[in-house]
Amino acid sequence: MKNSRRSFIKKSSKLATAAGLSTLPFSLFANSAADSIRIGIIGLDTSHSPAFAKLFNAENPKPELAGFKVTAAYPYGSRDIKSSADRIPDYIKQVQELGVEITDSIEALLEKVDVVLLETNDGKPRLAQARKVIQAKKPFFIDKPVASSFADIQLIYQEAESNQVPIFSASSLRYMSNAQAVRHEGKIGKVLGCDAFSPAKIEAGHPDLFWYGIHGVEILFTVMGPGCESVSRTHTADTDVVTGKWKDGRIGTFRGTRTGKHEYGGTAFGSEGNLVLGNYEGYEPLAEKIAEFFKSGVSPVDPAETLEIYAFMEAADESKRRGGVAVAVGLEK
CATH class of the missing domain: 3.40.50.720 (NAD(P)-binding Rossmann-like Domain)
Structure with missing residues (x-):
């Protein structure tokens, strides 16, 4: 089942071109x-x-x-x-x-x-x-959380793809200026790792990080890109620390807080220096991407990456249930 999930995540990258201008x-x-x-x-x-x-x-x-x-x-x-x-x-x-x-x-x-x-x-x-x-x-933008389970998220993307309906999802935190500069402009050279943080309030009926931790996890993936293969999670009453290991050996972490002052950000580590990712910059950068998406019919974020973000968070829940052991991203329960 793990392999079938991974194959769907890979296949979904074709959605951006399958649902194009002719569907608008x-x-x-x-x-x-x-x-x-x-x-x-x-x-x-x-x-x-x-x-x-x-x-x-x-x-x-x-x-x-x-x-x-x-x-x-x-x-x-x-x-x-x-x-x-x-x-x-x-x-x-x-x-x-x-x-x-x-x-x-x-x-x-x-x-x-x-x-x-x-x-x-x-x-x-x-x-x-x-x-x-x-x-x-x-065509539709679907805000966070895409759904309350990874299974439902897969169905939404599968059905949008099979009906050639353009779909896009992202946290507004993806469009922090420094995160975008690291990912798309080579601001710090080759990305070696990232530590990201955000609030991580929990809501019943949702995997823990889906509700609010998605913001910090999306910052992490914006910097690191896709390719995380395993996740481990430690937690206290106030804080979660999720460590991801990417296929190329890089390590990225997400720290989520449920109490105290709630802030968003992180630090990216690169071959040409490190960069503090800064603060939340509002909804306007995301709105501009939504407008671009509605005009083109092509998601600015590869659907496969969005699916991997939710698989990462689901794996973090499974690691918590297993006492913090490493869990493969996309592992079927």
Whole structure:
């Protein structure tokens, strides 16, 4: 089963080219308010939803975000996570003030939009919601966590691929300037290792790191790239330390904290020096990548890398259950 999982992760790298321009349900040359690419939001239970709506619906948006408009939203969203559900009334009000129509179903929303931001904070309904978007053939960005289990995440990506529906997922932390400079500009030469950190609050019904640790794990993978073969995890009541060994022998670590001041960042180690990765830079860099994705139909992050990130976090859970022993990434329970 381990090999079948790995083969699917590798196969999924083809998704970026399999679902291309021919699948897009709109013109790439929209240049007025009347023919803007219409964005629909599923889930008004996270701060990401009004944040993206404000960026895309700004009176004078950045050039990278021009030609888009959030036109409709379906609020739900978490119903059984109180901290998320309690946000919905205020976020409905915020997006309505931006001219966004509130729909009473996902199906009604899908009839009114060209592309989708699947923002529901709770990973448990994500598979069912994603299937509706895929059935409607709408390209979609699916926010963290992609789903509440690795099995569901695989199904979402498999079904998007088989239906040639473009899909993209990433944490906004991937687009920290220094992390991008290390990965794509050779800022420190050959990457030798990375120590990343973020909050790692836990939510019932999700593997531990899926809920919030995803941010720091994505920083780690942005710097290191894919290719992690095994994971070990140690933990206390307050902190998790996850150590990954890459196929080429490099070591990367993620430290997640559940108490105290919550910050994001890390240090990258390279053949030409080390670099502190800096601080969170907001949603705008991710929104620009989402806009680029909606225009091209090609995910800026290889789907295989996204799948490996979640396999890494699932392996970290398995290591915890086994008392900290090393667990192969992608190992079937």
